[in-house]
Amino acid sequence: MPNLEMIAPYCGLSRYERRFFVYYLKTEDNVRREYLFKNDKDADNFYNAVKNLTAFIANVPARKRELYHQEFSDLLLKEVDHKLTIRTTSPDEAAIAIEA
Numbered sequence: 186m187p188n189l190e191m192i193a194p195y196c197g198l199s200r201y202e203r204r205f206f207v208y209y210l211k212t213e214d215n216v217r218r219e220y221l222f223k224n225d226k227d228a229d230n231f232y233n234a235v236k237n238l239t240a241f242i243a244n245v246p247a248r249k250r251e252l253y254h255q256e257f258s259d260l261l262l263k264e265v266d267h268k269l270t271i272r273t274t275s276p277d278e279a280a281i282a283i284e285a
Contacts, residue, residue: 205221220262
């Protein structure tokens with residue numbers, strides 16, 4: 186991912202217009218959550234909220250950060266029209282995303 190932005194040691198974020206890829210890099214499965222939004226406003230709100238979550242998550246024990254991040258992201262989107270796809274990537278794909 187050429188535009189991967191590391192928003193936390195465990196999480197990277199790529200944005201392509203209304204589509205976001207959130208990489209959770211410390212899981213065994215290298216989880217990638219893909220969000221697709223219907224409008225720009227919801228996409229912008231999600232982007233800002235996910236980045237702001239990082240400051241809050243810093244106070245959570247390290248082993249629970251990814252899980253909390255995922256759960257809070259889901260809560261933020263409860264009322265938002267979007268599509269979520271969850272995939273796993275190989276360790277090599279995750280490493281390429283980090284290096285790009």
